[in-house]
Amino acid sequence: MILSLPYLVQREELMMFDASEIHVVPGLQLERPYHSIAQAIDAYYSRYREISLDLFANPELGRQEFYAVRTLAAELERLGFQVETGYCGMPTAFRADPPVINRGPKVALLPEYDALPEVGHACGHNLIAASCLAAAVGVLAVAPELKGSFTLIGAPDEETAAGKAELLERGGYPDIDYALSVHPGTENATRRQYRAASSFLVIFNGKTAHAAATPERGINALDALVDFYQAFRELRDAQPQAVSLNAVIREGGLKTNIIPDRCVAEVNIRTPDQAGTDIVTARIHELAEQAAARLGARVEYQPLQPKYREMKTDIPLVETYEANLVRLGVGYDISLKERTGSTDVANLSHEFPTIHPWMRIVAEGNPENISGHHRCFAEASASEFGHRQMLLAAKAMAFTVYDLLK
Numbered sequence: 462m463i464l465s466l467p468y469l470v471q472r473e474e475l476m477m478f479d480a481s482e483i484h485v486v487p488g489l490q491l492e493r494p495y496h497s498i499a500q501a502i503d504a505y506y507s508r509y510r511e512i513s514l515d516l517f518a519n520p521e522l523g524r525q526e527f528y529a530v531r532t533l534a535a536e537l538e539r540l541g542f543q544v545e546t547g548y549c550g551m552p553t554a555f556r557a558d559p560p561v562i563n564r565g566p567k568v569a570l571l572p573e574y575d576a577l578p579e580v581g582h583a584c585g586h587n588l589i590a591a592s593c594l595a596a597a598v599g600v601l602a603v604a605p606e607l608k609g610s611f612t613l614i615g616a617p618d619e620e621t622a623a624g625k626a627e628l629l630e631r632g633g634y635p636d637i638d639y640a641l642s643v644h645p646g647t648e649n650a651t652r653r654q655y656r657a658a659s660s661f662l663v664i665f666n667g668k669t670a671h672a673a674a675t676p677e678r679g680i681n682a683l684d685a686l687v688d689f690y691q692a693f694r695e696l697r698d699a700q701p702q703a704v705s706l707n708a709v710i711r712e713g714g715l716k717t718n719i720i721p722d723r724c725v726a727e728v729n730i731r732t733p734d735q736a737g738t739d740i741v742t743a744r745i746h747e748l749a750e751q752a753a754a755r756l757g758a759r760v761e762y763q764p765l766q767p768k769y770r771e772m773k774t775d776i777p778l779v780e781t782y783e784a785n786l787v788r789l790g791v792g793y794d795i796s797l798k799e800r801t802g803s804t805d806v807a808n809l810s811h812e813f814p815t816i817h818p819w820m821r822i823v824a825e826g827n828p829e830n831i832s833g834h835h836r837c838f839a840e841a842s843a844s845e846f847g848h849r850q851m852l853l854a855a856k857a858m859a860f861t862v863y864d865l866l867k
Contacts, residue, residue, distance in 0.1 A: 509855070554619075640814075
């Protein structure tokens with residue numbers, strides 16, 4: 462499914478940008494292998510940008526990213542990679558291995574390419590995918606010197622269904638020693654504290670009846686849900702900043718003259734670690750069961766996706782990446798924040814050394830309240846500045862792969 466985004470700038474306007482001289486930091490001197498990598502990435506710039514804007518103009522929801530996978534796979538095959546689509550039985554997952562695979566450790570680059578409803582690529586996944594391609598081009602330039610190899614493993618639906626977590630369960634990362642990708646953001650933050658997260662349905666089952674003629678014969682599932690939500694709201698408001706609880710009503714009844722026998726809430730929990738998520742989940746279950754018991758209803762739960770785990774940023778790996786930002790003349794912030802989002806990259810970080818830093822794509826002078834999943838952030842994901850910044854991210858990634866395998 463390709464989404465229509467009429468509010469965004471037209472692609473023809475975006476392509477007017479001349480990127481011929483944006484890559485050089487004044488006075489920057491790179492040693493030979495890094496210079497070769499950067500030179501290859503610079504030469505790839507127009508194609509990198511074209512692919513990013515193509516994905517941006519054709520956003521697809523999670524598990525429906527068929528256009529994105531075809532586009533990325535075709536480009537990787539053009540570059541000489543061996544590409545397997547439908548990887549591990551997931552229709553919009555893929556793996557791409559380079560033409561020559563050296564013995565030794567293996568590093569995975571992690572392209573993402575799913576979009577959001579209504580706001581398209583307002584999380585910048587078009588830039589994540591394209592920057593991984595550009596980084597791969599850079600690593601290919603020094604591949605004969607490496608004592609190891611690299612691969613690109615694309616997983617679907619980072620936003621809502623933790624595609625990497627499912628791919629991990631299916632055995633999709635059997636030979637990986639390190640993994641990295643860079644996420645577009647509002648700052649150059651290298652050590653993001655992505656939180657554990659879990660989403661599930663709370664389903665109240667009552668008994669239908671005519672709401673006007675015989676209401677006493679019914680058990681109102683909506684009343685049970687509303688009672689539950691009142692208690693849930695009190696629990697939410699009592700949490701520290703590091704814990705986020707959110708809920709919406711997915712089903713609230715059919716008609717006003719029918720006592721609803723089924724009502725459904727969707728709950729999302731984010732905590733600093735998985736243990737905290739489990740504790741809060743148990744408390745929410747207690748609130749739901751108490752609300753159901755007061756009305757004579759029944760309650761059941763349905764998980765919505767694999768759980769997102771908390772991020773374990775590998776310190777030696779992130780320090781290598783940070784050193785490469787310095788090599789490129791890019792500043793960064795290592796401060797930690799309590800209130801952050803979640804990512805399925807974090808699930809991989811419990812299996813092998815992994816990093817997922819941010820690169821700022823919001824230019825100076827833009828509103829300070831721009832954040833991911835906002836229409837303005839979608840526009841930043843197609844901007845001149847955003848592409849220039851993520852090209853730096855591609856270079857830093859490629860430099861880091863070289864450092865791991867040299």
